[in-house]
Amino acid sequence: MQKNRLQSGGRIDRTQVLNFRFNGRAYQGCAGDTLASALLANGVYLIGRSFKLHRPRGIVGSGAEEPNAIVQIGSGAATLPNQCATQVLLYEGLDANSLRGWPSVQFDVGSITNWFSRFLAAGFYYKTFMAPRKLWSFYEKLIRDSAGWGHAPTKADPDFYEHRNAHCDVLIAGAGPAGLMAALAAANSGARVIIADEQSEFGGRLLSQTDEIDSMAATDWVAQAINTLAQHENVRMLPRSTVFGYFDHNFVTIAEHCTDHLGAHKHTTVRERLWRVRARQVILAQGAFERPLVFCNNDRPGVMLASAVSTYVNRYGVCPGREVVVFANNDSAYRCALDLDAAGASVKAVIDSRATGAGDLQQEVEALGITVMTGHVVTNTLGSQQIRAVQIAKFSIEGTVPATLPAQDLVTIQCDLLAMSGGWSPAVHLHSQSGGRITWSEELHCFVPDGTTQNCVSAGAGNGAWELHDCLRQGLEAGKAAIEYCGLEISDLAEPKTEGIETNSLQPLWRVPAVKAPDRCPKQFLDFQNDTSVADVRLAVREGYRNVEHVKRYTALGFGTDQGKLGNINGMAVLAEYLGEPIANVGTTTFRPAYTPTSFGTCAGETVGQLFDPVRKTAIHEWHEAAGAKFETVGQWLRPWYFPDGDEDLDAAVKRECLATRRSVGIMDASTLGKIDVQGPDAVKFLERIYTHDVGKMKVGRCAYGIMLGEDGMLKDDGVMARLGEQHFYLTTTTGGAASVMSWLELWLQTEWPDLDVYLTSVTDHYSTISVAGPTSRQLLQAIDCDTSLDAADFPFMSTQTATLCNLPVRLFRVSFSGELAFEINVASDHALTLWCALMDAGKNFDITPYGTESMHVLRAEKGFVIVGQDTDGSVTPTDLHMSWMLASDKDFLGKRSLRRPDALRADRKQWVGLIPADKTTVIAEGTQLIEDTAARAPVPMCGHISSSYDSPTLGHPIALALLKGGLERAGEKVYASLANGKAVPMTVTSPVFYDPQGERQRD
């Protein structure tokens, strides 16, 4: 039975009953309810417990400002922690649970902390738990276990998300009266308009009020406006869409909630969509938040914002109380009294702190026979898990707010609901996020937008306009101004007619005095979620935390899931009081995205899982897979690591692959090498500056091993480069460095040397590269119909030419990374698999063996070739690598100057050496540090480290490559590899070239 549900009225559908559960009990609500309205309809007031003191808490608000009604929805992989009951739309089967309270939210053992609250004042944890030191981890565990709200899911998210980009002329945040009016004004002009509102229905406060616009019910006006907008193709309406971030250059992010309100579903459509909007103009019309009043025990369930009470009555057909007291310092709450009376509740009194009372509305209220007590305040509430009564007292401000109220003056009024209103605060969040300033209005008693840095304007209650006609007018003007800015035709839309009323101004009342001083009276809460009270702010000021940011951080004010939407302004005003300064001087803390919490998944979009960073595969990948290759991740690529024969392990496979290559022929897919095509009249000039060697002296058709340095003179990347024409070069880079080298070259070309006429094209994916290496590699190519001579005389080592191989056009390079006679074949990627298969077929006669990256590493290590990124780390000069011969002396190149710095010339730099374990059996882990003194104690001086290490199949014993202090001069000496277990393995220093030092085989 929905005991608080009204017989009629509201925007819910009473014929569509929805079953739901809260804390295990079954309830019913109606379609159109939020979880909060459904709970209130069922008379459920106690929703949760507070963060620190475990005080019973109920629903306070009706939207994003709600601090208390934070629940966990559902269970399993799709569970949602920390949901705001006021924002969760009810659906059949919804299952919600309170987040605090053990064993139950009604009986919570933790609530004893409330008794000790005076020892748990702001920042208490900074002052204790220090000794003995060991116990801190124990205390910390207690703190952690008691902190936090909801439970994270433990399984992967079953839903998916997407991103959409949009451009528009006018983006309107908020579809209340101001936002709708702005949209109407803009729609006719043909401008591209996006209007977004976080709620399920457009209309904003109009859905909760009983006003009339153009002589029709406000809700009818809303329906009409939506209808009009729907007829404009240039208008995109986004309900359930929160504008949560405002970044530079009018870049605005919107989270559209697509499926959460549908309940159980199969996760086959997008759950949430992130709109990334670049808008020419932004109109901010998000309305205002009502402020609570601050008095003792103002946190009891049954104490609600007056506007929220009106919302529940008018929009949801729920009357949250039978005997109600209204407490306000402004006129707006009188509407709540009228709404309650109309709903059949008994309004026991309207307590107005102002001696003057209200304007027109007071008469309306009094005409219903409701008592209005002006010059009074509610100073305390009674009750336990729900409010039972309020204590009121006479009140007047003569100069200053009285420090305390006399106890004998207190009058108790029984009630089950207290509707309060401390005035309104514009939602300046997005304006502030945009970089706009806000100032304190002494007239309106709130922060209002003041000056923008981006193309945006605020309108309506978000701009401090409280009256409906002001909101409509501001919306209209903002809409027209935006259109004018876009250079489009302005419509002659007129301002709708509304009835104005006389109001009295608000009386600033930031803290209601109590019978005792704030330190001793029952808690007067500022931030409900974090249990921050007036006494906490006072203590912070007393302890010298005076800046608003310090106070926020010391007291946790505004740090909750509501981000202080409810309590911050009161907190700042109380801070101002204790500092003895005007609020304007105190200022606010910074408003940061997200406006309301936004799912990680939404921000990440579709770029997760296998799409996180799509795998790059070569054109021959399928063949490798079919051959049973094991793969290694290199950059974004998957490369064959080794090709096990049967159940061979890595070592066995590598040994076989290496020996076959040295003996007959091996074949490797080297397609992942970065490839850059360089053309243009200044190609030589450009490459001379990039590479260290004499590029200009290269003959067409020749290849060279090239290195490039960073500005610091350290080796950056390497690769073979070839001169294909007078003004045409082809560069290769390391697999991992491909993208960064390309950007590096473009950076220089575009920003430093724009005068050079050079064009760079990445051809990494265009060509696949197949490397065949080994003494019979030449015969192999001849066996597949090579149309040119491959003899050393015609096609010498380090040269390139075009050719056809089994009728496919290819480019051949006579280069070798294994030390054997070898050819690299570039072929259009479409033909790569065909060519590979042809080679494999023909290769049967030569015992051809495919090999992977591991064998490639071993073969090159035996030959003493460097791998950039493995053997170097950004701190290695060419000289350290025995590459001084590559530094052309008669030209300048990047990094050259740095090579003359004293540190680059030091004799004891770490230099490139080979190492052989003295016992000729131990394979040392790559990365192991080298030391000289095995008896030294920490910090043990290190003289280098092992960068590559293998059990060499060719040599029959382990070898390693290392960077060793002064290594160039140390051949034959002994150093130690320091193992994880503390042992030190003696290693003999050798040349890094272990195999064919004269290079005869590759030149063959």
Added chain:
Amino acid sequence: MKYSALNLLRNGLRHNRDWPEAWRHPEPKSHYDVIIVGGGGHGLATAYYLAKEHGLRNIAVLEKNWIGGGNTARNTTIVRSNYLWTEAALLYEKSMQLWEGLSNDLNYNVMFSQRGVYNLGHTLQDMRDIERRVSANRLNGLDAEIVTPDQLKRAIPALNTSASARYPILGASLQRRAGVARHDAVAWGFARAADALGVDIIEQCEVTGIERRNNKVTGVQTSRGHITADKVGVVVAGHASVLANMAGLRLPIQSHPLQAFVSEPLKPVLDTVVMSNAVHGYVSQSDKGELVIGAGIDAYNGYGQRGSFATIEHALQAIIELFPSFSRLRLLRLWGGIVDVCPDACPIISKTPVNGLYFNCGWGTGGFKATPGSGWAFAHTIARNRPHELNAPFSLDRFATGALVDEHGAAAVAH
């Protein structure tokens, strides 16, 4: 008044009315022996150690805003010392040792929580780098170990250790003594302790000029007037180049926005710190229950403390890659700071060509962990007018000699 459980009790009984100010709010004097510019953690720590270790008393910390409001308030609070190069490791390890006794030393609970830091490896090269760093750490006397995917799975159940992940996790390094601390408390604790030793902490006091005569510092101009000083130590993080400019110096520093964000508070789901270079994400859970997540650096230069949303998207893609079950959690609040990045990803704690002028900067994305050690070493440098052996390798002249300590290679994400 000493902070202790007993005093908490006593003051609680008296309704907390007797707690004194944590630090005074004095008017600036006309002269100080040493002026520290910048009231972040590093500046406050410098003042504290100048007073404590070197007996100086007439010291001021000048802060243009509120103390601890710069990067100190904006960072993700990861504290570790497992750097690759000996020079860096020993400096950060000094800091680590100070962290271990800091709450008691300052009599302020900075909530230093040694919950361990895992640096994940996703490729064979990552694992080589980890082996190299762990090997170096061990020899330098730091705690360091390598853990397997199986161990990771047990230690961090939410982590995606599946071999079918886009970048499968092959292992990780673990420093158990590493962890996180409460950033605000670090600033406040140092402020309170420094104040107790007589240091004047002056907020809302922006330094607008550095005065010199005969290549020697004589004082500073500030928004609150002119103040003379024998020595001036500048510790202003992202604004180091601006201050250097006031003294006619140029620093090899680039200022970039760096963003971070938190989730809503949750019950404990992650009781350690996880960092991954390969997928560019790192995450821990605060005592309050928020997941604290750092993004990568924004590529452009600026002082705006505003980054771009694309960076946040990338960070979350990485986090969901590592923790697929975090996808439904929600981003509560995001912000940016301005980090001062040196070419070698290491700091500058140094004398300058101007006598009596000292700079401490270049901590970039990873200086919070160094707060006590940086202050300690900088105090030594200022008091003795020469660097301590721990910070000698981090002098300004290394950019001229080329003796860089390049931490990029080993720790691309250097938090």
